[in-house]
Amino acid sequence: MDIQMVDLRGQYLAIKEEIDDAIAEVLGSTRFIKGPVVGKLEYELAGYLDGAYALGVGNGTDALQVAFMALGIGPGDEVITPAFTFIATAEAAALLGATPVFVDIDPQTFNIDPDRIEELITPRTKAIVPVHLFGQSADLDPILEVAQRHGLPVIEDNAQAIGATYKGRKIGYLGAIGTLSFFPAKNLGAYGDGGAVLTNDEGLYEHMKMITNHGGRHKYYNEIVGVNSRLDALQAAILRVKLRHLDAFIETRRQAADHYDALFAESDYITTPPRAPYARHTFHQYTLRIAPEAPGGRDALRDHLKDKDIPHGVYYPVPLHKLPVFAEPGAMRQGDLSETERAAAEVISLPMHTELTAAQQDYIAGAVLEFVEQRAAV
Numbered sequence: 001m002d003i004q005m006v007d008l009r010g011q012y013l014a015i016k017e018e019i020d021d022a023i024a025e026v027l028g029s030t031r032f033i034k035g036p037v038v039g040k041l042e043y044e045l046a047g048y049l050d051g052a053y054a055l056g057v058g059n060g061t062d063a064l065q066v067a068f069m070a071l072g073i074g075p076g077d078e079v080i081t082p083a084f085t086f087i088a089t090a091e092a093a094a095l096l097g098a099t100p101v102f103v104d105i106d107p108q109t110f111n112i113d114p115d116r117i118e119e120l121i122t123p124r125t126k127a128i129v130p131v132h133l134f135g136q137s138a139d140l141d142p143i144l145e146v147a148q149r150h151g152l153p154v155i156e157d158n159a160q161a162i163g164a165t166y167k168g169r170k171i172g173y174l175g176a177i178g179t180l181s182f183f184p185a186k187n188l189g190a191y192g193d194g195g196a197v198l199t200n201d202e203g204l205y206e207h208m209k210m211i212t213n214h215g216g217r218h219k220y221y222n223e224i225v226g227v228n229s230r231l232d233a234l235q236a237a238i239l240r241v242k243l244r245h246l247d248a249f250i251e252t253r254r255q256a257a258d259h260y261d262a263l264f265a266e267s268d269y270i271t272t273p274p275r276a277p278y279a280r281h282t283f284h285q286y287t288l289r290i291a292p293e294a295p296g297g298r299d300a301l302r303d304h305l306k307d308k309d310i311p312h313g314v315y316y317p318v319p320l321h322k323l324p325v326f327a328e329p330g331a332m333r334q335g336d337l338s339e340t341e342r343a344a345a346e347v348i349s350l351p352m353h354t355e356l357t358a359a360q361q362d363y364i365a366g367a368v369l370e371f372v373e374q375r376a377a378v
Ligand SMILES: Cc1ncc(COP(=O)(O)O)c(C=O)c1O
Pocket: 059, 060, 061, 062, 085, 086, 088, 089, 131, 157, 159, 160, 181, 182, 183, 193, 194, 195
């Protein structure tokens, strides 16, 4: 059976006419940088997420860097963020000379544990950066509460969870700044790199606009040291089409997640992704925990799936505090990260995309159960 981890081709074919028309329009206009289509996407993104301002940037990592620069984060500062995630969040802080301070996760949701943040705050702390992992919102209210008590901004890394909600509200604008990635495999993916920063604060928006434009508001009148980071018009045109389909894409993913849940419900060794009561999960990833005592453990399962040509991923096999990049003394600070380490050893993500069929899921789940539970092959 031909199964993809993410079927970008199938999704393209389903909306080909709209995408091709949008691309042709940009080619006809030859406005490849900035131009009206980028402005329209920014306006529509802000509208979709119930916020005020969105600014397209080169990718999700740039979005984080620009957000940190706008908040004046630099050498000697500390940024509190999880270690069970992709490196970009901590990397952007470290690139600016700040120190990532790693907090443990809530084992139920894989997201930052709000109860563990306050003990890590010092006079050097400049921001709290939750990551909405795998498509589900972190528990934002207690994070915002501790941040407010200490006068700290919250930056939501929303690369993986566009369209997800927290207590009924779309996430991304609930802190000072939100960041998005449009990496092709994301729920709202471009056909190349792209990202955005989100804010309701006009001053921060104007500042981020200047930072991304070489630190100048007007051409050749640069005021501060900035960067060149912009979303190109072709990507914006593609994203405008896909944004119109995003709610349907999310619904398809949620239904696929429900189907997987039902298939794994009886297993003693598999924990399906819990839905937090405050969150509407968008299933950027469908991530299982495989109990270490399962007859076939997580790593052996990977080999089994490889033999069966079933794509899968481990997000993330090495927690950030264990990476060589943060090995130097002083390169990071950390709390107790035992839940982070446990998750890294137990998780496995299965194919999840808008074109996945129930028959494919039955086959994938059959292969997982057959191995983990040593059940008879289905
Ligand atoms: C949580 C998180 N933050 C940031 C990024 C960085 O995004 P990009 O690859 O667009 O730079 C990613 C994506 O890969 C991500 O998953």
